[in-house]
Amino acid sequence: MPDDTPALLREFGWTEREQVGPAEYTDRYLRSLSRDLTVSPIERFVYADRPADAAPA
Numbered sequence: 001m002p003d004d005t006p007a008l009l010r011e012f013g014w015t016e017r018e019q020v021g022p023a024e025y026t027d028r029y030l031r032s033l034s035r036d037l038t039v040s041p042i043e044r045f046v047y048a049d050r051p052a053d054a055a056p057a
Helices: 002-011 022-033
Strands: 015-020 045-049
Touching: 002 015, 002 045, 015 022
Parallel strands: none
Antiparallel strands: 015 045
């Protein structure tokens, strides 16, 4: 579930910065590049980062 993603990432030392669903992903990343690809309704894009010195919990 999308709402569970931040907690899952934290377990491994990651911090979610952004999460988008299929419609926004298509608009932002595919259409802007003139790519006609299908994105599944269940696909999510998550941008996360982890400090270089962070170790998994």
